[in-house]
Amino acid sequence: MFQVAERRRAQLRELAASYGRSPDIRSVAVVGNKPMDPSPERARAVDDCDLVVRVNGFRVDDEGDAPTYGRRADVIFFNRALRATPWFFTGYRERLHLLVEPGRLHWEPDSIPSWWPQDLGQVHMDNDDLTIPLSVDMGLDSVAQGLWATTGTMAAWWARTTFPDATLQVVGYSFLDAPEQTRWDHSSGDDCLVGPEHRLALESALFHGWVSDGRTTIWP
Template identity: 35%
Template sequence: MLAAEVAASRQAQWDLLRDYIASYAERRPVRKVTVVGNAPLGPNPERVAEIDSSDLVFRMNSMALDDPSGPPCVGTKCHVLTVSRYAPVTPWMFQDYRRRAYLIPQAGYGLRYILLPQPYFWPSDLGTMPVPNAPVITRLLDQLDPDHVPNELIPTSGSISCFLAHELFPEAEMLATGFSFLDGVQQDSWRYQSGGGSPVIPAHQLDLEAALLRSWIDDGSMRMLP
């Protein structure tokens, strides 16, 4: 395959992914995108107002949503969910699933039914979209570390979600919240808004991910919510 054909294939995959995700937006054109990480957040009505007024809200893995009768912490909207192969199931993971895009990084796509617990939990009519390696994951890895060793650096689902939001919709206002590694790159475990936690695997190099997100904050292309 010629280099031009490879480039065209990557661009076609990129465009397909953008159109697929945009089709789940609350409104089009997409003018406001928010990525909500899983770090525990206390009540903040202003934060929730920003999240729930977004055209697209990305979440990932051990996601949680606010109970309508509970305090406003993380909002009630989810249009895109990035799911890793080992994501635990939370009560909100399949809530209103027909109105969401479910993305699985390509490296784990063939193993998507290994998600815990076992297959019975996955709705029979729910499809997923792989996040392709060449146009997405490789580009993200190159931004994290141009000299990275293949297979030794694996981005978190949170950073994959931020990268997709930032790069697919550069014309939109981008917000983010709930990313504990911005202030804790040495952490060796995650705590979740949904409860519980899990260890940080060694291939997640949080210092690199924090540096990338901070570069977007510094250049004004992403704003962190409290």
């Protein structure tokens, strides 16, 4: 079982690296979806990474925009409750789409929304490789408690554990400074409620704990 899981992770690591600027991934940016003011320095830090990971209904800078969110999107973490933005399906054939399915541990069906492109080619993430070990890191039991991390935290944890020798740029995560929030504001689209299955204070603490080893930079 352990060898099978390790083989899955190695295969996914190789697949993800093939979407980056170089097969040797030494830096990864993971970008959340909070609204941000322009910052050429932050946008450059994102786009200069070997691999750029984005989440759900993400936003990128268009031609002529003030540099804010960066322009690259190599790997997309998303779920079935996706609220697609104008950028999500643009150029989707050139990106790796990783579908997280924590709800499959309890109630979520395995059906795919009919409005997604039939050739999206999403890779379904195994809960044994992602949801459950991440919950253990946060002190949660996803099976017994029905609690798990947000898709954004799953993306960052995956990047950190999949490329353990790479530096990590964390951008656009509102709960790092406001773990008490009960609604999400988004860089594009309407706001929405934070799901009852999430514990943002634990996620915030997890991220801040990563900074001590010098590999992770959190952008305000």
